[in-house]
Amino acid sequence: MSEGAADRLKRMTMRSWRRGTKEMDLILGPFAETHLAAMAPDALDLYDALLAENDQDLYPWITGAAHPPARFAGLVAEIAAFARAGRRTAS
Numbered sequence: 001m002s003e004g005a006a007d008r009l010k011r012m013t014m015r016s017w018r019r020g021t022k023e024m025d026l027i028l029g030p031f032a033e034t035h036l037a038a039m040a041p042d043a044l045d046l047y048d049a050l051l052a053e054n055d056q057d058l059y060p061w062i063t064g065a066a067h068p069p070a071r072f073a074g075l076v077a078e079i080a081a082f083a084r085a086g087r088r089t090a091s
Contacts, residue, residue: 009036012048021055027062027083034082046075 003011016032019025028051039047050058050072060066061076062083068076 008044008048012036012044012051015051019055019058021059023059024055027079028058031079031082035078043075046071050075 013029013032013036016036017025017029019028032047036044036047053072057066061068061072062080064080067073
């Protein structure tokens, strides 16, 4: 049985809030709540792939301490800009 769209968004949002490190929870959780529902299917696929990455890699990518892989560069830049804007709740 395949995962429905609503279930997928719920799973991805929950995974964004329960990363394993509090720093990534506080970055990805609000981002997911604010942006996932409006994302195109290919963007959701990319975000889902990003969620499979380790927090020890993600945090330096988002903070600019390390360069993300090319396929994630645009998404990481979007998440980093969101985090810098200080958004902590869904709009």
